Amino acid sequence: MESTHISALNTKHAGLERQIHEEMTRPAPDAAKIQALKRKKLRIKEEIALN
Structure with missing residues (x-):
């Protein structure tokens, strides 16, 4: 479950970039x-860094 949260954050981060x-x-x-x-x-x- 934790990795899906980080994956979602990475997707948001890329979208913002x-x-x-x-x-x-x-x-x-x-x-x-x-x-x-x-x-x-x-x-x-x-x-992301905190997780």
């Missing part, structure tokens, strides 16, 4: 949105 990349490659990236996505990604990374 993709969203950040997409936003950064737009003609006019939204810096606030990028920062919010990076914060979410960091929280997920920290949760």
Whole structure:
């Protein structure tokens, strides 16, 4: 059960990475949105590290 939770977190982390990349490659990236996505990604990374 624990590994499925970590797997789900890894999937979310990868999705956030993709969203950040997409936003950064737009003609006019939204810096606030990028920062919010990076914060979410960091929280997920920290949760993965704790498990």
